[in-house]
Amino acid sequence: MRPDTFDDVLRDTLRQEVAETASGLVGLEERIAVELGERRPRLRVTDWLRQLLAPTRSGRIGQLSVVGVTAAICLLVGVFIANQFGFTGNTPGIRLTPSQAEDGGQEVLFVLPALDATDVSVVGNFNAWEPTPLSDDDNDGIWTASIPLPPGRYEYAFVIDGRWWGQDPLADEYVQSFGEYSSVRYVGGGDGA
């Protein structure tokens, strides 16, 4: 066979192959979708969970699934609690984000872990330095009080069983007053940038 004849034959063969392949690709997506739909019926959440938790051929993978799902649930619960209490990760450590109150001010949550305390209150320039009690209804040692405050700058300290403590980790800043620390919370407004 002459070289130029060989080239012609080769070109024709390739063209035919491409044409056949291209015609085979028409409607491929729909066919795949239909086939997948037939093979995998849509799972309900309970079925999905059961399938996820079911023992597999590899026991280790099954255990990992359990651990993974548990971690995911913990994460979801954590996010829920964080949203409820207004904790966000926008500063080093935990920061309290006040929720908006009806009067244009904000409902500010004061939180203090004090495991052995019997009486915890907060005093500040928002209550003329008169104690507002914190409560620990579930006796877990976490004392809280939610106080509606109009926008402004508030100096405060916690009073734990009669002892003042002015270094709230959730404060925006600290000032020294009469030789002791007071915490400061800004409500509303800018970021101090």
Added chain:
Amino acid sequence: MNRFPPARKSGLIVLLLVVWLAAPAAAQTPISDFEEAFLTIPVSDVARFITAVELGMSQPDFPAVDVLRFIERFASTAYSASEKEAVLVHVIAAMEDGLPVDGLVTKGLEGLARGVTLQQIEQSLHQRTILLAETRDLLYAKGIFSVAPGSPQSVPTALPTPRFNLLVTHISDTIADYLEGGGSPFEGETLYQEVRFRLTSLEGAILIAEDVDLVLKRIEPADMTRVALSAVT
């Protein structure tokens, strides 16, 4: 069905209007309460103290309730009348000078709540009163003025009194806190940054952005040192 005839309806509207207009006046603390508190101490010159309170009350942002609470709590302490008066006189002097007294009152209340001595409270209030006056004078020197609310604004840098007073209060409080925390008055740049942080943190909350910009553009670190030095020398 119309339940009220037109005459009764307009009467009702007038009544509501009167109640609405009278409400702030009723909420105002009566001057007789102040007089009673001053007499309880008793202060040496009740007339002077009352005049100062009346002057303060003429300002729209005067914290009458807090001032009265402050005086009453002082009156109930076990110190001598002269010791109490030595503290109160700073707040009275500030009122006489037309200065905002919110910061002084809250500092005094804090001192009482903390159980510190009257001498400590007196020193703190003395320093803060000086800083208030110096800060106000600094703003005046920088062309930032105070005008009564509702008055025509002759120049853009003439701010209504409550806005002006807020700036004076927060600038002077920042300097006072800085000095009370052991800061050096010669650290003008640090002081300026502290003031800047305080004002911008309150921007949009209780301070207007334009006012904050105006002040931060016109004051300088050297001004902060000058004001701080006035309170420690």
